[in-house]
C-alpha cells in the first residue's frame with residue numbers, strides 16, 4: 001500500500017450538516033505511522049465529525065481524506081478494514097461476558113472460525129482482560145469496560161485506531177490505566193492512534209503531537225512541548241536568602257536587568273518573578289549573571305507555559321476539565337443501558 005509513511009492525510013476537509021451547521025471548515029493535517037495524535041477541543045469543536053469522516057461514516061461536503069493511502073469516500077470498504085473505531089459511547093453489552101462480546105465482534109467482521117479464538121485471546125491480552133474474559137461485563141469496573149470496548153475495535157488487527165474521548169467521565173486512576181494500554185498498542189503492535197480529548201493532561205502526556213481544534217478549524221498543530229515553547233514566556237521565580245543585604249540585592253537585580261534574556265522582573269509575595277522566553281534554557285544565564293556577587297539564593301523554581309496557556313492563546317478561551325458537560329458523561333454511562341433495551 002502506498003501511504004508514503006502517512007496513516008492519515010486530511011486535505012481541506014469541510015462538513016456542513018443538513019440545516020447549515022458548518023462543523024468543519026477546511027481542515028488539513030497528516031499523521032505519520034505509529035504516532036499517537038490528539039485532537040483537543042471544546043464541546044462542538046468538530047472532533048467527532050472529523051472522526052466520522054475518517055472512519056467513512058460521514059461523507060465530507062468538501063476536500064479529500066486518506067487513511068493508509070486509501071480514499072475515505074472512493075475506497076470506503078477497504079478503509080474500514082484498515083481501521084478500528086471506538087466511539088464516544090460504550091458499544092458493549094453488559095449482560096454478556098467479555099469473551100462473548102468479542103465473539104460477536106469477530107462475527108461482524110466475518111472472521112474465519114479458525115482464527116477467531118487466537119485473535120480474541122490476543123486482544124484480551126493486549127488490554128489486560130484475559131483473567132476476566134468469562135465474567136459478565138456488568139461485573140467490570142468502568143476502566144475494564146472501556147478496555148473491552150477498545151479490544152472490540154482491535155479484533156481485525158487494524159493499523160490505525162480511532163478513539164473518541166477514550167477516558168471521558170472516568171476517574172484519574174482509571175484514566176491513567178487506559179493511557180497505559182493505549183501506549184502499549186503503539187509500542188507493541190506499532191499502531192497509529194488518533195484520539196480526541198477534552199483533557200489537557202491527556203493530550204500533554206499521551207500524544208506525540210496535538211491539534212487544537214475550535215469551531216471547525218485547526219488553530220495549531222505540533223508537539224505539546226513545541227506549542228508551549230512557541231508561546232514564549234516562562235518564568236524564573238527566585239528568592240534571596242534572608243541575610244542578604246539590600247544593597248547586594250539591588251546590585252543583583254541591576255545586573256540581571258541589564259541582560260538581554262531578561263524581559264522583566266517583578267516582586268510578588270516576597271518572590272522575584274523573572275520573565276524570559278524559555279526559562280529552562282535561560283537558567284544558566286541567570287546563574288552567570290549572579291556569579292561573583294556574595295549572595296545566596298533561598299530558592300529557584302521554573303515555570304513553563306502550560307497547555308492551558310496554549311489553548312487560551314489560540315482559542316481565546318480556557319478549556320477546563322469541568323467544561324466536559326455533565327450531560328455528556330451521563331450519556332456515556334447510560335449508553336449500555338439503552339443498548340440493552342433496544343435489543
Ligand SMILES: Nc1ncnc2c1ncn2[C@@H]1O[C@H](COP(=O)(O)OP(=O)(O)OP(=O)(O)O)[C@@H](O)[C@H]1O
Pocket residue numbers: 017018019021022023041042043044045046047048049050088328
Ligand atoms: N448529525 C448532526 N446534525 C447537525 N449538526 C450536527 C450533527 N452532529 C454534530 N452537529 C454539530 O456539528 C458541530 C460539531 O459537532 P461534533 O460532535 O463534531 O463536536 P465535538 O467536538 O465532537 O463535540 P463534543 O466534545 O461535545 O463531543 C456542533 O455544532 C454540532 O452541534
Ligand SMILES: [Mg+2]
Pocket residue numbers: 047048049088164
Ligand atoms: Mg464528540
